[in-house]
Structure formats: C-alpha cells, structure tokens
Amino acid sequence: MTERSTTLPDNLRADVQTLWDYHDMHHELRPTDVGIGLGSHDLGVATYAAELYQQGYFPRIVFTGANAPTTVERFPRGEAVHYREHALELGVPDDAILVEPEARNTGNNITLSRQLLEAQRIPVKSVMLISRPYQQRRAYATCRKLWPEVAVICASRPLPLDDYIESIGDVGRVINMLVGDTQRIDLYPHRGFSIEQDFPEAVKSAYQHLIASGFDKRLI
Helix, strand or coil: CCCCCCCCCCHHHHHHHHHHHHHCCCCCCCCEEEEECCCCCCHHHCCCCCCCCHHHCCCCCEECCCCCCCCCCCCCCCCCHHHHHHCCCCCCCHECCCCCCCCCHHHHHHHHHHHHHHHHHCCCCCEECCCCHHHHHHHHHHHHHHCCCEEEECCCCCCCHHHHHHHHCCHHHHHHHHHHHHHHHHHHHHHHHCCCCCCHHHHHHHHHHHHHCCCCCCCC
C-alpha cells in the first residue's frame, strides 16, 4: 500500500468492511430536538449536519470540538469553529448554530454540549449525533452512559466504504481510525466511559488481523 493511497487492498478488504459495518448503528433518521456535530478531521460531518438541518430534522446544531493531534493542522482554529464556518457557507443561519470549542474527546463532546444547551435553557429530550461513520457506535455508547435521559440517534454521511476512503484521501488513516475506535468499544466500558456493546467474534477477529497487519497507530 503506497503512502496516502486511496485504494483498499484486496487482502484487507473483508476485515475492514467487517469493522465498517459494525460501527454503523443503522438508525432510522427522525426529527430530534438538536443535532450535535462531533468534531474530527472529517469536514463531511459539518456538511451532513447542514443537510439534515435543511431537511428539517432538527432546529438547532451544536458543533463541538477543540483540536486533537490529528486535526490541529487542518483546523487550526478548532474543529467546532471550522465546522460552523462550513455550515454557514452551506446556508445554515448563524442563529441556528451553537459552538462548543473545548471538547477533546467524545465524552467531552457529550458532556460539554449538554452543559451548553442547559446554559442556553434549551430543553432537550432527543439528540442526533452526527459523526464520522466509524464513530457512530462509540458516540452512541458514550451518550447512553453520560446522558442517559435523552433519546439518541446516530447519523453519518451515507457513503460506501470506498467512497469514504476517497473522500478522506488516505486509506491507512481510515483503517487506523477504524481499529482505534474498535478497541475503544471493548475498552471504554471498563473505564466507565461508555455502556457495554456487543463485540462479536467476527469483529474481534477482523480487529486482531488488522493490528497484526500494522494498523496500530490509534491504539491506546
């Protein structure tokens, strides 16, 4: 695999597809009180949040995220700030957007967004978490742990795996992130960060194969 390739090698495809499918919660979209765009290196999160807002799924968006080592170069002013700017360019009105600029992990995303909405006296009984496709399961598990009172739906741009890799421009990065998120599904409940999730043997096997193939850069 060449540096920054966008082609998924045939010998890795089955394992990567297994993890990709596992992290998709397959939630049916329905209107919620607020959409929360989780900050990351993927500007498509903001694009999809804007689309869902314009389709009437929620009246307000919270963009949440400071920076991580993987995003500071791309989003020097912070993930949430860049997401807001992108949504404004796509036609979302400024008064429909709240910015939470401090979160540095998914737990922060949930907790600080909740605090921001409470400070604004915005009642919330349901949320839609908009994230990278492979962050859905972890976002769901984290929200159910830290904000159990709300009904939660997860959403991501509905792209096939190969199209998503093409949009990011680096297959190695996508695989490393998939592997890292899979580890966190298994590990984080034991640390009190999220609820437990089913961890099927097929997923565990694919995860272990990809680590053995060298995709360990996002492991804790």
